[in-house]
Amino acid sequence: MLNRVVITGLGALTPLGNNVKTYWQNLVAGKSGAATITRFDASLFRTQFACELKDFNITDHLDKAELKRTDTFTQYALVAADEAIKDSGFELSKMDPFDIGIIWGSGQGGMETFEEQVTEYARGNGQPRFSPFFVPKFISNMASGMISIRNGFMGINYTTVSACATSNTAIMDAFNYIRLGKAKIIVTGGSEAPITPASIGGFSSMKAMSARNDDPQHASRPFDIDRDGFVMGEGAGALVLEDYDHAVARGAHIYAEVTGASMTADAYHMTATHPEGLGAARAMQQALTESGLSIEDVDYLNMHATSTPVGDLSEINALLAVSKNKEIKTIIGSTKSMTGHLLGAAGAIEAIAAIKSIENQVIPPTINTTTLDPAIPDTLKFVLKDAMDHKVKVAMSNTFGFGGHNGIVVFKAI
Known part of the structure; x- marks a missing residue:
């Protein structure tokens, strides 16, 4: 008998707000987090804007010693995890x-x-000038490690990497470990700090990002005929998953x-999604079947929809394949139109959006x-421009990543 798994805590650090309350308020208000990059001079890049955090001071959350030994992506993780743990209210002393x-x-x-240290080495005429914190700071598992150290959690501890499906992979693994009885509580989610010259430059050279430098706030436009690429975002999302009986x-x-x-794989292309959405459709159907549901039961689908010409349509094709040409009553939306694309953290903040839609009955x-x-059938129902008051009992969150990774999670009102 598998254990039931519930969400008892949420934490968010996003371009729309530095906590869950503000993030959700600005999502519902339809605000855009996009603006010209301030982190560095991006004037020579094809894309010169992104969705940065606003009015955020890390020194309000971490001391000098913590800042010295952590990269920004770990710092974001610690802040979001702190909020989720506090929100959940469990006490380590009682567990x-x-x-x-x-x-x-x-x-x-x-x-x-990584970028700073390698650049510093190059400037040193070949003389080794690497920080002793170089490796611990840049390795991707350090966020989970530091959350563990900061809080004294000694159970399962590791990191998932599946490009932009990463957060959903982490949530799925946490779900499976708890229902198998291998943990009572798991803090899960994702963080990303990709607004750097190398990251922006790399995605710019691929022409994967929008180049609407004169109008950043309207650049991310999923499903629109004039979409021209995604908008980079940064931040973190954290969820506390817990054994149902333990939570009660x-x-x-x-x-x-x-x-x-x-999760499934496209087995198709390094960066492009399968045009027919075959892998995505299978992952969606498997997640629904495991839930004992069909697509007709899903009230809100937060699509991965990054605002790329190919990706948005392939996801629509996947949805049509799951529906088997039946009428789809599901309300479809993409919060990336406001937050931008947080890469490995996207699934986490979008899971929070899905969960809050259930809590508040608003999409x-x-x-x-x-x-x-x-190319999108006019029978599909989208939530555009304004938030929608709607009965949401079941919400599904889609994520897809370079390498053909498809990750789907389904949430249901308790």
Whole structure:
């Protein structure tokens, strides 16, 4: 008999807000987090804007010693995890620390540290000038390690990497470990700090990102006929997953239940999604079947939809394949129109959006989309421009990543 798994804590650090409350308010209000990059001079790049954090000071959260030995992606993880742990309200003193784990995700890890250290070495005319913190700061598992150290959690502890499906991979693994009885509580999610010259430059050279430098706030426009690429975002999302019986016994607030999750591979292309969405469709169907549901039961689908010409349509094709040409009543949206694309952290903050839609019975809008791509059937129902009051009992979150990774998670009202 598998254990039931529920969400008892949430934490968010996003371009729309530095906590869950502000993030959700601005999502519902339809605000854009995009603006010209301030982190460095991006004037020579094809894309010169991104969705950066706003009014955020890391020194309000971490001391000098912690800052010295952590990369920005780990710092973001610690802040989001702190909020989620506090929100969940569990007490370590009343638990076996080996019953609490961390499964965290990051697509790039310490890109900022790696870039800075290698550049510093090159400037030193070949003389070794690497920091002793270089390796510990940039390796991608350090966020989970530091969450463990900071809180004294001694259970399962590792990191998932599956490009932009990373957070959903982490959530899925946490779900599976808890329902198998290998943990009572797991802090999971993802963090990314990709607004650096190398990261922006690399994606720019691929022409994967929008180049609407004169109008950043309207650049991310999923499903729109004039979409021209994604907008980079940064931040972190954290969720506390917990054994249902354990949560009930301690009187925890339960946001929703995780009922199903699945991963498949496209086995198609390094960076492009399968045009027919074959792998995505199978992952969606498996997650629904595991949940004991069908696509007709899904009230809100937060699509991966990054605003790329190929990717958005392949995901639509996957949805049509799952529906087997039946009428789809699911309300479709993409919060990336506001947050940008947080790469390995995208799934985590979008899971939070899905969970909050269940809690509040409101679906956030997809902004900037004015004319749907004519290849999209007019029978599909999108939430555009304004948030929608809607009964949401079941919400599904899609994520896909370079390398053909497809990760789907289903949430249900308890």
